[in-house]
Amino acid sequence: MSVKFTGLRVGLFVDTQNLYYSAKTTVAKQVDYEKLLELAAKNREIQQANAYVIEREGANNAFGFVTKLSSLGYRVKRKKVRYLQTSEGGHTAIDGDWDMGIAVDIIKAWDYLDIIVLASGDGDFVPLLELAQARGRRVEVVAFKDTSNQELLDLADGFINLADEPDAFVLRD
Numbered sequence: 001m002s003v004k005f006t007g008l009r010v011g012l013f014v015d016t017q018n019l020y021y022s023a024k025t026t027v028a029k030q031v032d033y034e035k036l037l038e039l040a041a042k043n044r045e046i047q048q049a050n051a052y053v054i055e056r057e058g059a060n061n062a063f064g065f066v067t068k069l070s071s072l073g074y075r076v077k078r079k080k081v082r083y084l085q086t087s088e089g090g091h092t093a094i095d096g097d098w099d100m101g102i103a104v105d106i107i108k109a110w111d112y113l114d115i116i117v118l119a120s121g122d123g124d125f126v127p128l129l130e131l132a133q134a135r136g137r138r139v140e141v142v143a144f145k146d147t148s149n150q151e152l153l154d155l156a157d158g159f160i161n162l163a164d165e166p167d168a169f170v171l172r173d
Helices: 016-026 033-041 062-072 099-112 123-134 150-155
Strands: 009-015 045-055 075-080 082-086 092-095 115-119 138-143 158-161
Touching (some): 016 138, 033 138, 045 062
Parallel strands (some): 115 138
């Protein structure tokens, strides 16, 4: 039996950094963010779609990506990567993730959503998504199975493995 969730309000939260590295590792292609919107919507109403982007200082190659995401209807949130201390081996430690920002945005939105779709395989989101489910929200994950946290996959009410979606990619430049 197939269950339809038409009329339900969907929020899509996309960890672009996680998808970029997972796609690079898994299929050597780039995610098609227009197709990602379609996969998350499944003929339901997308109330909001947020894409979280990390930018390196001085790099201007993110401009086209951010513009594309914005033109597709994503609310793009940008953060500069932070360079921390230099380790003994001469390597600079960098910090650049949106986990807390994504978590806060999901919490702020869940009163207005029926379904939370997380596009990330990051297991750090498990406690947050458990709480969302306890508040009566359906939780779906769109990610790459091979690079996703198993606990996250087990928790999800629905899962789409991007590696199984042939139309979900564009050729890498």
